[in-house]
Amino acid sequence: MIPIDLRGKVALVTGVGDDRGFAWHISKALAAAGARLVFASHPRLVNIVANILERDLDRESRLLPFGAGELKVEKVLPCDVAFDSMADVDEKTLNDKRYTKHGDYTIQGLANTMTKEFGAVDILIHAVAFSPEIKNKMVDTSRKAYLTALSISAFSLTALLKALQPLMENRPEGASAVALSYLGGDRVVPHYGGGMSTAKAALQIDAKQLASNLGPKNIRVNIISAGPYASRAASAIGDIDEMVNHAAACSPLPRAITAQEVGNTTAFLCSPLASAITGHVLYVDCGYNVMGIFPKV
Numbered sequence: 001m002i003p004i005d006l007r008g009k010v011a012l013v014t015g016v017g018d019d020r021g022f023a024w025h026i027s028k029a030l031a032a033a034g035a036r037l038v039f040a041s042h043p044r045l046v047n048i049v050a051n052i053l054e055r056d057l058d059r060e061s062r063l064l065p066f067g068a069g070e071l072k073v074e075k076v077l078p079c080d081v082a083f084d085s086m087a088d089v090d091e092k093t094l095n096d097k098r099y100t101k102h103g104d105y106t107i108q109g110l111a112n113t114m115t116k117e118f119g120a121v122d123i124l125i126h127a128v129a130f131s132p133e134i135k136n137k138m139v140d141t142s143r144k145a146y147l148t149a150l151s152i153s154a155f156s157l158t159a160l161l162k163a164l165q166p167l168m169e170n171r172p173e174g175a176s177a178v179a180l181s182y183l184g185g186d187r188v189v190p191h192y193g194g195g196m197s198t199a200k201a202a203l204q205i206d207a208k209q210l211a212s213n214l215g216p217k218n219i220r221v222n223i224i225s226a227g228p229y230a231s232r233a234a235s236a237i238g239d240i241d242e243m244v245n246h247a248a249a250c251s252p253l254p255r256a257i258t259a260q261e262v263g264n265t266t267a268f269l270c271s272p273l274a275s276a277i278t279g280h281v282l283y284v285d286c287g288y289n290v291m292g293i294f295p296k297v
Contacts, residue, residue, distance in 0.1 A: 004271045007034030010118050011270070012110075014040040014079065014160065015127030019052050019061040022180055022226060022262050023127035029263030030270065032068035035123060038114070040079040043105045044098050050076050065260055075117065078102035079110040081128050081156035082148075084163075107156070111163035121167040123270045124160060126179035129153040133194035141194050149195035154202040161210055161221070169217035176270040179207055180262075181225040181281065183289055191239055204281055211279030220278035222269050227257040227285030252287035 011030045016023045016039045027037055041049045052058045053073055062071040080099070083089050083106040093099055103109065114121055131149035133141050157179050161168075168175035184192040185200025204223050211221040228243040248256040265284050268274055283289045 002273065004033045004267050004273060006030060006123070006267070006271060009035045009122035009270075010038065010114075010120055011035040011123035011125065012038045012040060012114065012121050012164070013125040013127065014081065014156075015125075015129075016041050016049055016076075017045045018048070019058060020259075021127070022229065022259055023125065024061075025259035025263040026125055026127065026178075026266045027073070027263075028062075028064050028071055029260065029267040030123065030125075031071050032064040032066050033267050033271065035270075036118075037071075037073045038118065039073050039076045040110055041076055043078040043080055043102045046076055046078050046102065065263070075113075077110055077113055078105040079107060080105050081107060081159065082152055084108060084159055107159050107163050110160075111167070114164065114167055119167070120171060121164050122171050122173075122175050124164060124168065124175075124177040125266065126157045126160065126177065128156055129180070129196065129199070131194035131196045131199070134196050135191060136193045138193050138195075138197070146195035146198070149199040150202060153196065153199035154206055157203060158206055158210060161214065161219070165214065165217065165219070168219050169214075171218065173272050174218040174220060174275060176274070177207075177210075177219065177221045178266050178269050179203055179221075179223050181223045183225060183227075183283075183285065185225070186289070189243075191243075207281075208279040215278060220269075220274070222274075222278060223281040224262060224265055224269070225281050225283045225285065225289065226262045227251070227283075227288055229257060229259060229262075247285065247288045250288060250291055251285065252290065255286060257284060257286055 013023055013027050031037055085106050085108040130152045133145035181200045181204055184197040185204050207221045207223045228247050230240050244256050262284050
């Protein structure tokens with residue numbers, strides 16, 4: 001049997017906000033393969049995530065696939081990827097008690113803590129996306145919302161890799177970064193507006209450029225473009241259940257994807273089994289992306 005063995009590797013998973021999203025299920029797959037986990041959550045969500053990791057009520061959601069035990073996370077760190085350093089933080093946020101209690105919640109603060117407490121990062125998962133106007137058509141999107149979507153959903157991958165590069169370069173068996181995209185970065189998807197489609201398109205080409213930039217440092221950068229999935233975050237899109245049902249009916253594999261399938265694919269991409277794969281957009285969508293004309297549903 002060919003194993004996926006990530007024992008001893010430090011995995012930093014960004015964008016964890018609950019126990020339903022892709023970030024959570026990716027974390028479970030990485031943990032099942034033996035990785036050490038560190039979460040980077042938005043400052044407003046740190047306590048929520050910490051509670052999910054401890055409460056008996058949530059124990060079932062912490063059970064790992066393949067009978068590998070229970071999810072354990074070594075640290076839950078605050079990080080708002082909109083800020084590279086504290087010098088970038090606006091006055092309103094500087095005075096927000098939900099932020100100030102965490103100290104340095106910027107990307108540089110995250111990198112500093114990872115350097116001090118772990119000394120290395122073998123795996124980076126980028127699962128961050130946000131647009132305040134995601135339900136707006138492109139023609140109705142404001143400049144501010146458009147730039148926010150690009151900053152948080154796309155540029156943050158570049159900012160994170162730049163800050164973490166000293167911790168990731170020339171690791172044994174190399175380091176791996178995986179970011180999450182969606183078909184809306186390639187094609188028009190109704191209700192996926194507010195600059196989010198543009199951000200996903202930018203994320204995908206950024207990942208390819210970063211793969212070229214960081215390849216000499218033995219850092220691989222890939223994208224998973226997952227099919228529609230009814231996470232809590234996706235509820236902001238509108239009609240997510242209709243999107244899931246449509247994709248399930250029209251895909252070559254006529255069913256919806258599962259979050260665990262995205263997790264399993266991520267574990268593969270982060271493992272030595274994928275050592276020659278970089279700069280790639282891998283679709284985990286039951287083949288929905290290959291269809292040109294859809295059957296009547």
